[in-house]
Amino acid sequence: MKQRINLLIAFSVVALIVLMTVQCYLVKTAYEYKVAQFHTQIKNEIGAITNNYSDIDSALVSRKEMLYKSLSEKYMKGKKSKLDIKNGVLKTEFQSAITQKIQRKFERDLPDFKIDFAIVLNKFILYNEQETDTIFSEKPFIQNKLYGNLASLNHAFLVRSYVGTTNGTFENEEYKLLTEDSMYVSVIDWEMIILRRMTFILILSFFSIATLISLFVIAIKALIKQKKVSDVKTDFINNITHELKTPLATLGISTKILAQKNIRDNDENFNSIVNTISRQNNRLQNLIDQVMANSLAENEIELQKEKIEAEDFLLSIVNDFKITFPKITLKTDFQTEKTILVLDKFHLTTAFLNVLENAVKYGSNTITVKTKIVEKQFSISFEDDGIGIAKNKQAFLFEKFYRVEQGNLHNTKGLGLGLYYVDQIVKAHQGSVNVISDLGKGTQFTILLKV
Numbered sequence: 001m002k003q004r005i006n007l008l009i010a011f012s013v014v015a016l017i018v019l020m021t022v023q024c025y026l027v028k029t030a031y032e033y034k035v036a037q038f039h040t041q042i043k044n045e046i047g048a049i050t051n052n053y054s055d056i057d058s059a060l061v062s063r064k065e066m067l068y069k070s071l072s073e074k075y076m077k078g079k080k081s082k083l084d085i086k087n088g089v090l091k092t093e094f095q096s097a098i099t100q101k102i103q104r105k106f107e108r109d110l111p112d113f114k115i116d117f118a119i120v121l122n123k124f125i126l127y128n129e130q131e132t133d134t135i136f137s138e139k140p141f142i143q144n145k146l147y148g149n150l151a152s153l154n155h156a157f158l159v160r161s162y163v164g165t166t167n168g169t170f171e172n173e174e175y176k177l178l179t180e181d182s183m184y185v186s187v188i189d190w191e192m193i194i195l196r197r198m199t200f201i202l203i204l205s206f207f208s209i210a211t212l213i214s215l216f217v218i219a220i221k222a223l224i225k226q227k228k229v230s231d232v233k234t235d236f237i238n239n240i241t242h243e244l245k246t247p248l249a250t251l252g253i254s255t256k257i258l259a260q261k262n263i264r265d266n267d268e269n270f271n272s273i274v275n276t277i278s279r280q281n282n283r284l285q286n287l288i289d290q291v292m293a294n295s296l297a298e299n300e301i302e303l304q305k306e307k308i309e310a311e312d313f314l315l316s317i318v319n320d321f322k323i324t325f326p327k328i329t330l331k332t333d334f335q336t337e338k339t340i341l342v343l344d345k346f347h348l349t350t351a352f353l354n355v356l357e358n359a360v361k362y363g364s365n366t367i368t369v370k371t372k373i374v375e376k377q378f379s380i381s382f383e384d385d386g387i388g389i390a391k392n393k394q395a396f397l398f399e400k401f402y403r404v405e406q407g408n409l410h411n412t413k414g415l416g417l418g419l420y421y422v423d424q425i426v427k428a429h430q431g432s433v434n435v436i437s438d439l440g441k442g443t444q445f446t447i448l449l450k451v
Contacts (some may be wrong), residue, residue, distance in 0.1 A: 021208055041158075047160065089146070119183050121136065122138065155185075158184055159183045303429070304344050304346065339373075350425070
């Protein structure tokens with residue numbers, strides 16, 4: 001049973017991890033789709049406000065083309081190297097002006113987004129009738145930035161590439177200049193924009209994961225509780241079997257003895273055997289009654305309440321207990337007088353005797369019964385000098401069939417119903433019971449009842 005439950009728990013953990021992994025994958029996929037969708041939106045909106053950044057300012061664009069032609073012709077004359085051409089293209093006097101104009105256009109036409117951008121030079125190639133001369137051709141790098149305010153392309157995405165051609169004549173020979181620029185943009189706080197768009201998906205995913213975890217915890221708790229119930233039932237069956245064996249064995253032996261003629265002829269021996277049978281019969285009846293009584297919940301117990309004087313009631317219980325256990329020192333310390341309570345004498349007598357007998361079972365030689373008024377409630381304390389109860393065991397004392405263990409063995413007889421019965425009866429009287437104990441220092445049970 002234990003192994004099957006452990007396997008079921010392990011399988012449930014694996015299933016939960018798989019489901020959570022699938023859920024996370026779906027969220028990740030949705031996030032990536034939203035990112036791609038967002039990039040497409042930005043590309044379309046930028047494309048809608050300008051087909052070419054060069055239409056921002058025609059005068060500046062003309063100056064740029066004149067610069068490119070001048071640099072190209074100087075290169076063809078041999079007065080400039082390829083590196084000189086690259087530096088001349090990347091460092092221009094109108095670089096800042098074009099950057100500001102493009103930035104203002106974005107701010108005006110796309111007010112919902114704060115955009116940083118960079119236009120980088122990819123290619124600078126000269127064509128003539130005889131040959132093609134590639135002056136510059138590189139992958140996009142921020143170091144090749146023509147315009148813009150981006151410091152890095154790491155978190156930017158490509159919006160579009162611009163290919164420009166310029167025709168010219170040098171020394172009666174026509175040539176063509178081809179340039180390629182790429183625009184990269186980065187939207188400030190784009191992660192938060194996408195997360196806001198995914199709010200419903202994230203809430204639904206969180207709720208789904210929380211539900212899965214909650215159901216898993218509930219299921220595990222149910223399994224553990226079921227295992228505990230199974231263990232309790234097994235323990236109870238073992239205990240009741242042990243408790244019933246002794247009186248049944250005694251009855252069997254006594255019956256055989258009574259069959260002997262010499263025993264029947266001896267009145268003293270005969271009466272002794274009859275008394276033994278009677279006691280064992282009473283013990284069996286008490287065991288059965290205890291099991292039946294403790295099968296009831298507190299709200300199913302029918303109380304026959306009557307007005308009684310609490311101190312006299314307790315004294316009668318103490319005196320009867322002294323007769324049953326003459327070797328136990330039983331003291332009283334009543335700090336109250338003639339307190340009238342409305343209670344069920346039969347059930348409370350059994351409950352108080354259960355507490356006293358429990359103290360004897362666990363090594364008490366001296367028991368003190370105390371009474372006092374605590375916050376308008378009648379307090380009855382049973383203090384003993386027994387072996388005490390470990391702190392981690394005290395929370396289970398009033399559970400049905402629970403018995404305090406000594407190591408792995410139960411060294412005391414009983415069904416684990418006495419204190420459960422006490423708790424049910426006290427609750428039925430709208431009272432409360434608590435315990436204070438330390439190992440080796442005895443135990444104190446305190447019952448509070450309404451005055």
